[in-house]
Amino acid sequence: MINYNPKEWFTFIFRFHKADTFRKLFPMLIAIGAYSGLIAYLEVDVFKLSENSHIKNIPAMHGMLGFVISMLLVFRTNTAYDRWWEGRRNWGALTNASRNFAIKIQAIVPKELVVERALIEKLIVEYAFALKRHLRGHQNDSELFISEYKVKSEYHKPNYIAKLLVDQIQALYAKSIISGEQLLFINEEIRTFTDICGACERIKNTPIPFSYTVFLKKFIFFYVMTLPFGYVFTLGYIVIPVVVFVFYVLASLELIAEEIENPFGTDANDLPLAQMCKNIQKHIGEIFQEESVLR
Structure with a gap:
């Protein structure tokens, strides 16, 4: 388990350790960024779609689904932490x-x-x-x-x-x-x-039920994959870092839950048995x- 001082804000912000989710997700972040850039290029420069296109209404769907996915992730992380804390007890x-x-x-x-x-x-x-x-x-x-x-x-x-x-x-x-x-x-x-x-x-x-874990991963994947289609009309090529950041946040929460749901392993955040x-x-x-x- 990692020992740390919770009061050192700047240390946390600018420090990357071997278990940091950014390191694990880096290849996927690059792929998501390339995918978002491709979608933006096709919509803006190739097909030259305007804001009158029906695709511009996709963000309304993301607004509704965003609340659902946030509730699922809260339940997922709380369940994983409960298992970690019960192991510690x-x-x-x-x-x-x-x-x-x-x-x-x-x-x-x-x-x-x-x-x-x-x-x-x-x-x-x-x-x-x-x-x-x-x-x-x-x-x-x-x-x-x-x-x-x-x-x-x-x-x-x-x-x-x-x-x-x-x-x-x-x-x-x-x-x-x-x-x-x-x-x-x-x-x-x-x-x-x-x-x-x-x-x-x-x-x-x-373990956490297999169907629940698979569904959540698929939900995150399709949610992120559809983000560039609608938001490119309002953000342009800025949609690339926005989509990458959204994926990083959602996937990181899932990775953290996966790591602590079995507190008896040898991962960085597992119990120091x-x-x-x-x-x-x-x-x-x-x-x-x-x-x-x-x-």
């Missing part, structure tokens, strides 16, 4: 659940059980990294995966790690290290892990430190 919940789980384990499990505490600490941290890899389709990556437990690449690794956590907690309960009340107290956090994973999978695996995982790792490590910073 779920990862915030994962961070809190990881901290709460670590705090409970650190307080309940005796410090003498060094191996058990260390393993649970590793599993809590690994769950975040495994979920990141799972959502990005990088299941074969071995980042931080605990060497004691090997699992096939096609398995659902977040579920597997949640199972290992449950096994560890049940083993402590079977040895009477934790009580039944404490078991219920701890299991709530593991259930939260699985709920968060399911919510993230729902966002990733449920790697940084969130490292923060969880850092915070869990601090919680399990033997020496208290308040001592």
Whole structure:
């Protein structure tokens, strides 16, 4: 995700970054400009159409359709942002659940059980990294995966790690290290892990309906393609930059919505999952430190 200062207006206006829509649309902007120039040349210089032509009434159609397309784009961008924000909320919940789980384990499990505490600490941290890899389709990556437990690449690794956590907690309960009340107290956090994973999978695996996306792209295309026909009578060759700018605005909104509707990818404006995982790792490590910073 791009970090920025929202108060720096001029920096935004004159800065182009690698994810800027202008870079992505530049070839199409050139093509739209050439197309608009061709239409203006044919109408003004070749066929010499006058303002008495029925074509001059086309802008009335654009006035009516402009409101419709603006409503569609508002709905499209709002829907995409809702998905992005829900993804951010779920990862915030994962961070809190990881901290709460670590705090409970650190307080309940005796410090003498060094191996058990260390393993649970590793599993809590690994769950975040495994979920990141799972959502990005990088299941074969071995980042931080605990060497004691090997699992096939096609398995659902977040579920597997949640199972290992449950096994560890049940083993402590079977040895009477934790009580039944404490078991219920701890299991709530593991259930939260699985709920968060399911919510993230729902966002990733449920894209915007195909028919809606295709219709909106076609609507933008035909709207822009018909702009030069009517406006050339009032704008002349100035219609070229006007049509290019209109296309840039409409297509940019669609591209932005496409980029953020899956917030778990690696695009510039997607969620910084790697940084969130490292923060969880850092915070869990601090919680399990033997020496208290308040001592």
